Amino acid sequence: MIIFKQVVYISEYAGFNLKELQLLGTGTQGRVYKIDNQRCIKVFKSKRECKEEVQSLNIAQEDIHFPKLYKYGQDYIIRELISGVELDKYLETHKLTSQLIIKIIELYESMIKVGYKRLDAAIFHVFVTPSHELKLIDTAKSMKKKTEIPNLLISGIEKAGFKQELFDFLKDTRPDLYEKWRRYKKINYKKIS
DSSP states (O other): OOOOOOOOOOOEETTEEGGGSEEEEEOSSEEEEEOSSSEEEEEESOHHHHHHHHHHHHTTTTSTTSOOEEEEOSSEEEEEOOOSEEHHHHHHHSOOOHHHHHHHHHHHHHHHHHTOSBOOOOGGGEEEOTTSOEEEOOOGGGGTSOBSSOHHHHHHHHHTTOHHHHHHHHHHHOHHHHHHHTTOOOOOOOOOO
16 A cells, blocks of 8 residues: 655745735745735745845845845845835836936935945836835845946836936936936846746
């Protein structure tokens, strides 16, 4: 007689059973689940990427543009759940206004202020909150790669059809950034969902 044993894997992190949580998204680094209206848990495929994200969030805790970090382990973080809409989706139904461009500049300058080496982000990692602030998620590579021009962000704005508005505004109000950013390299990327 052959007896088959059924193996059940329960994915539990920090006391949370992932099977009981709502999956918010899957990316190249791992998966994000909603814990409650204030918190989410990101489970990484790689301990190294988890460590990099913990480091990048730790140095940015005093800045409103980055999620609060509540707890972490070797391969997961529990952080602030960002309410809002991804900037690429937002620009599908809204124009790129001067107020929003100012918020993008503030986010860029916040990356400098907290000490990030990578002054860039994919447009879908920037969230427009209900109060119209910008928040950046997925900061693991911010200390690893060095980029002074936000190539990914500008490429996303161009794809949304607002490159001219961005550069017209920069030319008139921030010629320093205009001169730097106009040398951007267009990057084609696709979102993993």
